Amino acid sequence: MTGLIRLYNSMSRGIEDFFPEDRVAVTMYVCGPTVYDTPHLGNARPAVVFDVLAHLLGHVYGPEQVRYARNITDIDDKIIAKAAERGVSIDVVTNETIAEYHAIMDLLEVTQPSFEPRATDYIRDMIDMIVDLIGKGHAYVGGGDIYFDVASNPKHGILTGHKQEDLEAGHRIAVSEHKRNPGDFVLWKSVFDETQPGYDSPWGHGRPGWHIECSAMIKKTLGKTIDIHGGGADLRFPHHDCEISQSCCANDTDHLARYWMHNGMVLVNGTKMSKSLGNFVTVRDAIAQGYSPQTIRLWLLSTQYRSPLDYTATNLVTAAQTISQWHRALDGIDAAPEYNEYAVGTLNALKDDLNTPLAITRLHAAMTNLGEAPERVAAGVRYAASILGIDLTDNDFYLRGPKDEQRMLVEQIIAMRNEARDNRDWAKSDDYRKHLTEIGVNIEDRGGVSTWRRI
Numbered sequence: 001m002t003g004l005i006r007l008y009n010s011m012s013r014g015i016e017d018f019f020p021e022d023r024v025a026v027t028m029y030v031c032g033p034t035v036y037d038t039p040h041l042g043n044a045r046p047a048v049v050f051d052v053l054a055h056l057l058g059h060v061y062g063p064e065q066v067r068y069a070r071n072i073t074d075i076d077d078k079i080i081a082k083a084a085e086r087g088v089s090i091d092v093v094t095n096e097t098i099a100e101y102h103a104i105m106d107l108l109e110v111t112q113p114s115f116e117p118r119a120t121d122y123i124r125d126m127i128d129m130i131v132d133l134i135g136k137g138h139a140y141v142g143g144g145d146i147y148f149d150v151a152s153n154p155k156h157g158i159l160t161g162h163k164q165e166d167l168e169a170g171h172r173i174a175v176s177e178h179k180r181n182p183g184d185f186v187l188w189k190s191v192f193d194e195t196q197p198g199y200d201s202p203w204g205h206g207r208p209g210w211h212i213e214c215s216a217m218i219k220k221t222l223g224k225t226i227d228i229h230g231g232g233a234d235l236r237f238p239h240h241d242c243e244i245s246q247s248c249c250a251n252d253t254d255h256l257a258r259y260w261m262h263n264g265m266v267l268v269n270g271t272k273m274s275k276s277l278g279n280f281v282t283v284r285d286a287i288a289q290g291y292s293p294q295t296i297r298l299w300l301l302s303t304q305y306r307s308p309l310d311y312t313a314t315n316l317v318t319a320a321q322t323i324s325q326w327h328r329a330l331d332g333i334d335a336a337p338e339y340n341e342y343a344v345g346t347l348n349a350l351k352d353d354l355n356t357p358l359a360i361t362r363l364h365a366a367m368t369n370l371g372e373a374p375e376r377v378a379a380g381v382r383y384a385a386s387i388l389g390i391d392l393t394d395n396d397f398y399l400r401g402p403k404d405e406q407r408m409l410v411e412q413i414i415a416m417r418n419e420a421r422d423n424r425d426w427a428k429s430d431d432y433r434k435h436l437t438e439i440g441v442n443i444e445d446r447g448g449v450s451t452w453r454r455i
């Protein structure tokens, strides 16, 4: 074990040792939310995954050495449509949604990144970058819009290997008669109706394309090149290919990020959870169903980040049981989080391309030593859990505090058990009873009515 962090790099398609470019500070950028609605579980996954990576980098390099930017896209067709539907300005929609996003991130214990640039604060920087691209022959004017000329960059598509001939409309690529090539993408969109949201530019009233936002914000907040660029796997193409082309061509660099990381999607019955498909569960919905934010966070980490993650009640109940078990095991042991030998196994699992399922297993394993050195073990596992973003310090509150969330979960499991009993599925009914026992609840059946109490 070398102690190095190893990460899967989507660019090289292999696991690589991680070294920051300047050896001391680490720069990381993650594509953040487009703010027009409360986040769903699919939106929460990259925020939680890269939060764990930020904690891990902080552990190795020192928290103040990690410069982490996660942007907010606050100008977009969906935002404009939402504002029009509500009859309010886009600022009302974006400010409300950003406040809601922050509230959800707080619940999930996602640490605020070092920078949270809002696209509309960087319009000037986007315009400057577009002017650079035009000057260098990488962009052109077509019908009042500005397009990036993919043919001008022989390395375009380097991340995914998609060729411009493969491009089809539908991948957030608009078809336009003004494009030289179908793969060309818009950098600046003219808005001819001056009453519609837009900004002054050398090309008149208009607004930026989505891809240029990230390129401009990366340059301004972190620099021309960065160490790690993250985001959902669905952003690889075309978004990240476009970011790379724009940034490299505008900044005269041969790369944008040295490590590209992509999290897998959250799936519902095998289909990606998304707002447009309508199969989404918001974080608030999940909490209302009785899953505590800690449970949701642990569930989000129960699968390695590159794999798809299935949204099922069983998986969430398992996470709830684990959290409850951990709190019960540590209950009454007075020890502040501290990095020691009982944290090492968990941290090593995280250093291995954020192997969170193994980290969770190792946290369990470390707790089996509680009998021999309770304070030391508790200190180590509380530290390791804090890197996962799971707070195991306040066991008393978790076990004996107000329990509305757990109450709802218990009642849901009892309802599922009653259904199994109605169907004479005794094995399933027993499983539910076992689940309840594991989360510290006793159930009694009397006269066809089930009552429960905490063990």
Ligand SMILES: [Zn+2]
Pocket (backbone or CB within 6 Å): 030, 031, 032, 214, 239, 243
């Ligand atoms: Zn982006």
